[in-house]
Amino acid sequence: MSEEKKVFTDSGIEIKRLYTDPVPMSEQPGEFPFTRGVQPDMYRGKLWTMRQYAGFSTAEESNKRYHYLLSQGVMGLSVAFDLPTQIGYDSDHALAEGEVGKVGVAIDSLEDMQTLFKGIRLEDVSTSMTINATGFILLAFYTALAKQQGADLKKISGTIQNDILKEYAARGTYIYPPKPSMRIITDIFEWCSMEVPKWNTISISGYHIREAGSTAVQEIAFTLSNGRAYVKAALEKGLDINVFGKRLSFFFNAHNNLFEEVAKFRAARRMWAQMMKELGATDPKAQMLRFHTQTGGSTLTAQQPLNNIARVTVQTMSAVLGGTQSLHTNGYDEALSLPTEEAARIALRTQQIVAYESGLADTVDPLAGSYYVEALTNEVEAQAWKLIHSIDAMGGSVSAIEQGFIQDEIARSAYNYQREIETGEKIIVGVNKFQVNETDSIPLFKIDDSIRQLQSEKLASLRNRRDPARVDQMLQLLSDRATNGENIMPAVLEAVENLCTLGEIADTLREVFGEYKG
Template identity: 60%
Template sequence: MSDPVAATNLGEDSGSTGPANEGKRSWTERLVSPALGRHPERRQSFTSTSGVDIDRLYTPEDAAGQDYARDLGYPGEFPFTRGIQPTMYRGRFWTMRQYAGFGTAEETNTRFKLLLEAGQTGLSTAFDLPTQMGFDSDHSMAMGEVGRVGVAIDSVDDMRTLLDGIPLDRVSTSMTINATASILLAFYIAVADERGIDRKSLSGTIQNDILKEYIARGTYVFPVEPSLRMITDIFAFCHAEVPRWNTISISGYHIREAGATAAQEIAFTFANAMEYVARALDAGLPIDKFAPRLSFFFASHNDLFEEVAKFRAARRLYARLMRERFGAGDEAAKLRFHTQTGGVTLQAQQPLNNVVRVTVQAMAAALGGTQSLHTNGYDEALSLPTAAAATLALRTQQVLAYESGIGDTVDPLAGSYYVESLTDALEEKARGYLDRIEEIGGAAEAIAYMQEEIHRAAYEFQIAVENGDKTIVGVNKFKGQEEKLDLGQPDFSALEQSQRTKLAGIKAGRDDAEVRARLEAVRAAARGTENLMPRIVDAAKAMVTLGEISDALRAEWGVYRPV
């Protein structure tokens, strides 16, 4: 794999002459060599997904360069390697936030209530592709896609239905939305205003991370510069109006889903973060005011120890970057993140095996100190998750939290020679990528570079699976009889027609002159420098649709075309 940092050598030939390594050499000669003669190791070399060489055995020499105060510190203190809260899960567990978005707003609301009754502590919403791409359900581009990979939200009326019976002043809501994040947030605020809920009591997150869409995911709409302007408008608006709202969830998850390694996930996510922070500063926002509301979103995959080390390295690297580059205070340097188990790791073959994969990944996230967690349903490689699969995924978190003892002490793997060495190695490799991105000119200029690195990593992983170097149980090894699952999928054709009929009724019953006026106000703000969010909220309250607002912005800004 092309890598600006050579694989870190953690092997026994590191050149160290400490007493632990003298003993290790003696142990190798006396015990390991004869054992290898009888039973050779499974492979000639062992590496992590990020290309870090994995030694046979780790000793104190492998962590000898660490300074406890500088590199680890205490939980809740810079550099936050061991966690951003002093007591972590001894105070309260991570937020158990299951991702749900199912066809219509009515169906998704039902799923929300089922999950809340089952003990979920926060909502997380998936939207269908037309909603993500700024098209109403009656647009030709939406045909065949309405409600298929999430919920269809065309107007504030759909948002009312989605949130019916949900106490918005007590339940935190996350929305995985990017190019149209401002519009979905406006719908949410409009519903809260209708209910008389103080905006200052609303809490939640919008993903709002457009750079990773250009790099890895593809649900972009507008060109880079106006998209970045919209993000800083949201920062400023929420700082004044919705101060408990997390205005961006900078996503490594989708970068990882596209094929990135753990080290690339850290580096490319932070490259994007540094770009957003710089843009916010240019817009006049003080670092210690807006940065504490930045949040992050990471994947958790199957390599348990690498994932734990990744989260620890990410916390430390982020704190150091924020202090080195921007002079951020401690609160602004804390890496607060949500984790989702790896969708790309789920397999359609023998899908019940996915229960085990999700458990390992959830354990890595908790051992790594996540603030909230979503666990995937075992059937998600085949369909939207069924209610039974979603409930079992939530129960997986609950068993880990309440029965495993995983949260009884803070950062339980700290001091492991292996984990500390791997933490150091991942931070070093991530810094190498970041240095390269800085040479190119920052994340907005380095989109093609990051895409190429992700594509190469994904290709090399797939080749390893196909030639058997990487084992996927039930796929290229231990194949057996396939399980038959009842997926219970809806009639998407009927769902789409129902959504279009509802939308036609909304458009027929509103004040067309007011709609035109609200849309012109949005366009005027887009042409100038006025903060767009108040204009979009006003449009939402006048029943202007998501597609119409998006079209108004497209008319002023155009659309993004990949190079």
């Protein structure tokens, strides 16, 4: 290792790379079970990726925001998709009305993906895509575009969320039943390991479980349990845990209780390392829990929205102190609308101030050895294992979801939290205490319904220009592959390259797999 640069406080006190007890702690960062971090030097070597989540309206409008964010210092892109894209409907479908471009960008075809990343070389940027049921289609769009750009697919990096189990439990953007959905996910694992080996094939997500009302303990228990279900499915397919295990990543929420959140992140790393070791992983990189964090959307208030800047700052600190690999910070106005450009900039600046001015990044695992943090880490872990053992007794995550156990647990926690706010047992500043009569309004970001008309016109043009016989041939090939159990990803890639739309591909598999009604 090259000689490290010296780091000092503002008073000139040298900051050590790592602090330990007078009797050295046996566990080191970068070593199993990774409680103290996945890298020996953590942020002294490389800061976390500052990855701002953005996507709205058309691909053209989102492309402008991406160029703006890149100019302001983001290190990676994170794409939000609209609801029709998430559940496999083209923008001109009857069920898409009123939703096109509202909570994310509308992507119907490879041509939309070309527009979304216009002027951005995919080989030079890491991209995270928050997409689940249709994640395999968006990955195919992205790969097809990379090929068109002449990129080396072995260098393409990024993540698709691709975590369908939490959709059944907490979020609802599913299409197919659990078993075929799990099959699609393992097809992605297998295909990516050969074609795009640096791609993170899944981002096992506690974020939406927490947003639905879970506690911190439930967030990691349910997320890690889901993660183990994906690993077991991949092992049953004959995949090598030491290969696909390195490409698993996680996505967690950061809330306001700073110490509990830090303890949660530390406990999750330790628990996952143990799980993966028990499942047969021997490569340390396949035992590591690497995670992205987003600050807590559900913690933001419509009342006195500027207070949310302070909330996001505390949450940012918890993620950094907890050892996150990448981070998105929410805009202060997100309880009211999609973030304005100003709100997005302040959110990014919050990360940059923590990174460059606070000193939090100067040493590894700075809260280690605190009696409180170590005890809390142990307690969070013990309670999470207890929940996981309950899920195991039901036959694992898929069975627990089918029986409604996870959904019921989240609902109970959400109810208790809301009751505490309403009784005043829990104080939310500006909501149930320290209220003011607000007269000033903040500017809101609005999406016009005319977006659907624009997207529909693009689709009509695309259908007129493409070869209909070739499209039919590609969709039939996909149907055959899905029916006979072959890996569907090569057929999906070929379909998108021949301008089949997202809705057409999703519908082809609806005919084979059916739809999950919940």
